[in-house]
Amino acid sequence: MTELNDLKLKVLELLKEDARRTPTLLATLLGVAEQDVCTAIKELEDQHVIVKYAAVVNWDKVDDEKVTALIEVQITPERGRGFEGIAERIYLYPQVKSVYLMSGAYDLLVEVEGRNLREVANFVSEKLSPIDSVLSTKTNFTLKKYKQDGIIFEDHQEDNRLMISP
């Protein structure tokens, strides 16, 4: 685990809010030298703390049908490797968007994205279920995404403040 100093944590928080913020702006907001921000970002990237800069997209607003399913998977862990090898076999499929090892009633939570129900169903029946260690799968299709990464998609809160006030 990488131990981060205060500046790096603040840089991370500000970039998490908006990854397009420039080092100049970050330096101004934090009251530090721009070079220090650049160094912090470079180190965070090198340490793979910052893995990627990506947009959070509300696909429901786009006329490009996508279906997402969260699949609860029970597996038998492998001797010596535990869950790692099976997780890897699963996450390498491009249609798998995320994989989490879970405590509780199942072992892996696998997020799968497809163009339609049939595509996701095919993935589960043809790729996921046949894996030797997989004991069972339970597929939950998401109907609507309200919030992701702390961002509320349908945020109706307008700025109702008076334009000028004491």
Place this chain on the structure above:
Amino acid sequence: MNIKPEALTDSNKAMSSYLSPLVREIPSSGIRKFFDLVGGNKDIITLGVGEPDFTTPWHMREACVYSLERGFTSYTSNAGTPELREAISEYLDEQFAVRYDPKSEIIVTVGGSEAIDLALRALIVPGDEILVPEPCYISYSPITSIGGGIPVGIETFAKDEFKLTAEALEAKITPKSKVLILCYPSNPTGATMTYEDWLPIAKVVEKHDLIVISDEIYAELNYGEKHVSFAAVPGMMDRTILVSGFSKAFAMTGWRIGYTCGHPDLIAAMLKIHQYTVMCAPSMGQVAALEGLRNGLGEKDRMVEAYNQRRRLMVEGFREIGLECHEPRGAFYVFPSIQSTGLSSDEFAQRLLAEAKVAAVPGNVFGLGGEGYLRCSYATSVSQLTEALDRIGQFVEKVKKEG
């Protein structure tokens, strides 16, 4: 019904003659005039708001909703619920090292504004002079006048970081001086006072036997040394009426929950007025405020951190534009000088609104020392502030070219 316009005018004239001269003679607020100019235009970037852009944290709103579901809709005791007063007492002790007895030294009020009104009404004998360092929050002088007092402005200057000095205070004191109203961190300048700054002021206050109303509504929004309450200065506790509330630090402006603390004799007098005018502060707001003090301090700190970041952006932005800007260490306003443009505060603000679609408040509305400045609130998003600074920069360039 067919009423002729002339008849209506006559009627209005007649009605206004019923008004108390104290009220009739109060000029309407400069902010109000500017508010009318801005209107409801949503295309404008506004730096004119004196309130947080954060919504009251959800757990506080939820606490209120649950209290309503449980039917908590009655009057509370006049001074506020015992739980809230107890929590305020502990909070002030922990944060600012001032200890008030929740039973006899605290009233929960309808915002800090009511607290200031109560204090002035409890103290003023018509003809008393009330000292007010300016530029300052726009209400102090009118409330003083309504109470029959005479507001006496004390000009403060950018060269002193808009701090009140003992010399300036002493120079305005007469045998009629009775009350000094302080507001640090300051709306509109963002000025703060340190413990060392307070000591000479306290000496003058003691020497001339003044009572101090210390409006500390922005106490938590402090970006330098920790806020020092005037009541915490040795010898000042008994002669200080502390005013504060939840509006700014807890993003609760619309709830109207404030509080005031002071010597039991003063608080008892203020409570009389409070119970005959508003009975008690809204019960549901008191529930939300209590939840804020119990479980909302982390969110408060996160909001303060966000304001601090924006403050740096604004100060640096104005300096890059070429406008002098003293560094505010509190509240959420910057108060840049626009004197180098050759425009008055009013002209600058009006043209900025019309030509650059940015609303800010002309400094002259805040009293002495405000002319030549502009109040810009940074209680809005970083992206809006960046865009506003861009527009102001282009506008200033244009004005300077006009020569």
